[in-house]
Amino acid sequence: MTTTLNPKRTVAELKELxxxxxxxxxxxxxxxxxxxxxGRAWLKxxxxxxxxxxxxxxxxxxxxxxxxxxxxxxxxIGGHMDxxxxxxxxDGCLNVLAGVEVLRRIAAEGTPPVTVRLVDWADEEGARFxxxxxxxxxxxxxxxxxxxxxxxDRNGTLLRDAVAAHGVNVKTAKKAGRQxxxxxxxxxxxxxxxxxxERLGLPLGPVLGTFGVERHxxxxxxxxAHSGSTPMDARKxxxxxxxxxxxxxxxxxxxxxGVCTVGRVVTEPGIVTSVVAEATMTLDQxxxxxxxxAKMYAEARKASERIAREEKIAVAWKKIWAIQPFPFHSxxxxxxxxxxxxxxxxxHKLPSGPLHDSAEVCRAGVPTVMLFVQSLYxxxxxxxxxxxxxxxxxSVAALDxxxxxxxxxxxxxxxxx
Numbered sequence: 275m276t277t278t279l280n281p282k283r284t285v286a287e288l289k290e291l292x293x294x295x296x297x298x299x300x301x302x303x304x305x306x307x308x309x310x311x312x313g314r315a316w317l318k319x320x321x322x323x324x325x326x327x328x329x330x331x332x333x334x335x336x337x338x339x340x341x342x343x344x345x346x347x348x349x350x351i352g353g354h355m356d357x358x359x360x361x362x363x364x365d366g367c368l369n370v371l372a373g374v375e376v377l378r379r380i381a382a383e384g385t386p387p388v389t390v391r392l393v394d395w396a397d398e399e400g401a402r403f404x405x406x407x408x409x410x411x412x413x414x415x416x417x418x419x420x421x422x423x424x425x426x427d428r429n430g431t432l433l434r435d436a437v438a439a440h441g442v443n444v445k446t447a448k449k450a451g452r453q454x455x456x457x458x459x460x461x462x463x464x465x466x467x468x469x470x471x472e473r474l475g476l477p478l479g480p481v482l483g484t485f486g487v488e489r490h491x492x493x494x495x496x497x498x499a500h501s502g503s504t505p506m507d508a509r510k511x512x513x514x515x516x517x518x519x520x521x522x523x524x525x526x527x528x529x530x531x532g533v534c535t536v537g538r539v540v541t542e543p544g545i546v547t548s549v550v551a552e553a554t555m556t557l558d559q560x561x562x563x564x565x566x567x568a569k570m571y572a573e574a575r576k577a578s579e580r581i582a583r584e585e586k587i588a589v590a591w592k593k594i595w596a597i598q599p600f601p602f603h604s605x606x607x608x609x610x611x612x613x614x615x616x617x618x619x620x621x622h623k624l625p626s627g628p629l630h631d632s633a634e635v636c637r638a639g640v641p642t643v644m645l646f647v648q649s650l651y652x653x654x655x656x657x658x659x660x661x662x663x664x665x666x667x668x669s670v671a672a673l674d675x676x677x678x679x680x681x682x683x684x685x686x687x688x689x690x691x
Contacts, residue, residue, distance in 0.1 A: 279379040279674050281667035286664070287371050291316065292363045300657030305356035305397035305408070306436040307481070310628060312473045313355050313367075317394060320374055324381050332450040333611065334410060334412035335396035337444040339374075341381055343389040347458040347684050349677060350391050350640070351376060352631055354398035354409075363400075363509060364465045364666075368647075370394050372463050372670045376677050388458065388681050395631045403433045407415035410634035412447040413454055417525060419444045453636075458684040460642045463673045465661055469652030470624050473525020477665040479622040480610035481644035484633040485533075485560035486567045492519065492578060496587040498543055498551035512553040513541055514585045515578070522577040523570075530570050532561035534626055562599050562625040594610055600636040606643035613675035614645065617668050628654075645672055 295303045295313040303310045314337060321327055321339045330338045344431040353369020373392040376687045379387050396409030403425040411417040423434035423444040434444045466472075471479055494515030499508075535558040541553040557574065561567035575591060582589040607623065614621040626644065636642040647669035650660040661669075682688070 278382040279375060279671065281375065281670035284368075284371050284375045284670045285663050285666050287374070288319065288363060288368065291367055291371070296363065299360040301357035301361040301365075302359065303355060303357040303361075303367075304359055304401050305399065306402060306440055310356050311440065314394065317355060317370065317374075321377070321392070324374075326381055327377065331441070332413075332453055333442070334409045334439065334447040334450040335440055336409040336413065336450060336453070337376065337396075339392040341377060341386060341390045343386040345388045345685065346393055346456050348389045348391050348456045349394060349681055349684060350454070350457050350460040350635070351673070351677065352393040352395060352460060352462050352630060352635070353464070354395045355397050356401070358399050358401045358655050360652055362465075362656055362658055364659060364661055365467070366398060366464075368465060368666065368669070369463050372673050373420040375670050376674045379674060380532055380677070386681065388684050390677070395457035398631050402427045402436070405433070406618075406629060407631060407634050409450070410631035411650075413450045414634040414638040415451055416634060416637060417448060419447065426691065427475060444534055444645045451615055454635070454638055454640055456472050457635075457640045458601065458631065459603075460640045461606075461673065461676055461680060461682045462630060462642075462644045463669055464630060464646060464656045465646075465654060465659070466624075466646040466649045467628055467652070468649065469569070471622065471646060471648040472650060472652060474622055476620060476622050477648050477662075477668050479624050479646045480607050480615045481602060481616060481646055482607065482623050482625045483599060483601035484626045484636075485562050486564055487595070487597050487629070488557075488559040488567060488571045489596060490557045491554060491572040491592040491594055492516075493552060493554045493590050493592070494582065494585075494587050495534070495552050495590070496550060496585070499549040501547045501549060504549055509549050510586050511549050512587050513550040515581050515587050515589060516529055516553045516555045518581045518585070519574070519578050520555070522581070523559070523574050526570050526573045526577070530561065530566045532559060532566060532570050534559045534570070560627055564599050567599065586651050597633065599634045600642075602632070602636065602643045603641035605683065606641055606680065610643045610645055610676050613672050613679060616675050617672045643676075645669060645676065672673060684686055
């Protein structure tokens with residue numbers, strides 16, 4: 275660890291941000307709200323203390339902090355300041371504040387060999403409008419302005435109006451893509467949000483990539499009938515379809531090494547005295563392999579059709595959303611692995627089930643890698659979200675070591691270690 279790097283300062287600043295923008299229920303920095311803007315203003319004031327760093331907000335509302343280097347090639351370090359409602363104290367903001375500390379260290383040592391840029395992506399969570407990765411997908415070009423702009427929050431406010439209040443025009447947001455024209459690598463640190471590292475007793479791990487996602491709404495249609503007078507063998511129970519498919523897709527996920535979730539089920543007429551006429555479920559399937567994800571989806575559809583025949587009901591599928599898997603850069607994974615071993619002696623590679631801005635940066639063709647730090651209890655998006663302070667400090671040091679190795683890699687110099 276370099277002498278100018280101070281990971282304890284990152285922990286202190288995380289606590290300072292928690293006190294400023296949280297309450298008894300957790301973090302409240304939902305994107306496109308005043309509390310989020312307050313947190314970003316606090317961040318800008320922190321970075322303003324670093325000599326030589328230039329601040330900029332792009333067309334999508336992303337904040338960029340640039341330290342010019344000897345080369346125009348750029349090392350990007352990213353994260354997000356927004357949270358879910360009643361969120362944890364680390365999700366997203368650890369990435370940014372660790373990046374601030376790394377930027378401080380690099381700036382203190384003079385002009386870096388490459389240009390270093392820290393980015394705070396706008397609205398990673400999608401908590402208010404249900405559409406994640408707004409800022410990074412604007413940069414990658416994957417964002418559809420018409421589709422996204424028409425989204426509404428629970429109060430009926432259009433997304434395009436909410437972002438306009440923060441100086442963003444949805445129609446021109448994709449111009450932010452110019453920000454990555456010189457990007458040579460992207461690094462992101464994040465809490466794991468799951469139990470793997472804790473189960474292994476390890477503080478850190480390099481991330482292999484982000485899972486692809488298939489997300490569908492499945493509707494089984496049967497026939498309403500009296501719950502007392504209809505014999506069991508005469509029923510066309512739509513909920514039977516959901517119940518059987520729920521169990522089937524869990525087996526499919528285990529078979530292929532992926533994950534799946536039925537997060538919502540709605541029945542009609544939804545009364546205690548009637549057989550269910552219609553049952554609608556959501557299905558979320560994820561895998562790091564595109565081929566295996568496709569098999570999971572195909573097998574789920576085949577299972578639903580078999581179950582519909584068995585239950586004498588009908589089934590229909592409606593696609594909600596999908597994103598391909600994004601494997602990270604193999605050389606950067608090696609550098610991340612070496613950096614973690616340098617700091618804590620042992621490492622474990624793992625995939626990311628949750629999506630992150632890194633997926634969109636990877637989609638844009640920028641070599642990308644992430645570091646995960648252990649999450650206590652495997653819990654996130656909850657006020658009890660936590661990580662040991664010593665592990666947070668290790669994660670800052672590992673990100674710093676990775677930044678040093680990556681700058682050398684960008685210039686074609688074999689990094690030490």
